[in-house]
Amino acid sequence: MEQFSDEYFMNEALKEAQKAYEADEVPVGAVIVYDNKIIARAHNLTERLNDVTAHAEMQAITSAANYIGGKYLNECVLYVTLEPCPMCAGALGWSQISKVVYGATDDKKGFSKIDHQLLHPKTRLFNGVLQEPCSALMKKFFKERRK
Numbered sequence: 001m002e003q004f005s006d007e008y009f010m011n012e013a014l015k016e017a018q019k020a021y022e023a024d025e026v027p028v029g030a031v032i033v034y035d036n037k038i039i040a041r042a043h044n045l046t047e048r049l050n051d052v053t054a055h056a057e058m059q060a061i062t063s064a065a066n067y068i069g070g071k072y073l074n075e076c077v078l079y080v081t082l083e084p085c086p087m088c089a090g091a092l093g094w095s096q097i098s099k100v101v102y103g104a105t106d107d108k109k110g111f112s113k114i115d116h117q118l119l120h121p122k123t124r125l126f127n128g129v130l131q132e133p134c135s136a137l138m139k140k141f142f143k144e145r146r147k
Contacts, residue, residue, distance in 0.1 A: 002036075006101050009033055009079040010130040013103070016043040016056065017081045017137055023048065027137045030056040030080040032064040032073065032097075039076070040064035056080060057088035061095050073097040074122075081134040083110035083127065089118035099124045103134025 009031055016029025020043035032040040042059035046052055057080055065071050077099040084092060084102065089111035092100060100123060111118050119125065 013079045020044045028056040028082045030060040033077045039067040086111045093120045096120045101126045
């Protein structure tokens with residue numbers, strides 16, 4: 001079986017972020033991978049669902065848990081284009097996800113600025129994967145909104 005790289009899966013998350021962008025949602029995309037296979041794809045739906053909790057990560061966690069048939073994602077990896085907020089990091093901690101990989105850092109609302117302990121103690125954390133394209137999409141989105 002072919003092993004895919006972190007960059008491959010982050011590109012898949014970027015495709016989800018692009019869907020959010022095209023729907024006038026904050027362009028954050030996520031995929032969850034189990035055994036080298038994408039089992040969940042999601043992007044922000046806060047505007048469409050009129051729900052402040054409908055972040056890409058939250059949507060992906062729910063979808064992956066439904067796929068697996070259980071609430072623990074301890075054999076899964078999340079790829080997300082933007083550093084999770086504290087709410088999403090807390091949910092990821094409760095899910096016991098094994099690894100979180102994010103692209104762009106969120107200097108204002110990212111969980112790492114507030115509390116590293118939101119994630120499960122065994123969760124491995126990696127950042128900066130495809131940081132430039134992840135960051136560029138966010139900057140483009142907010143620059144267009146400020147006009």
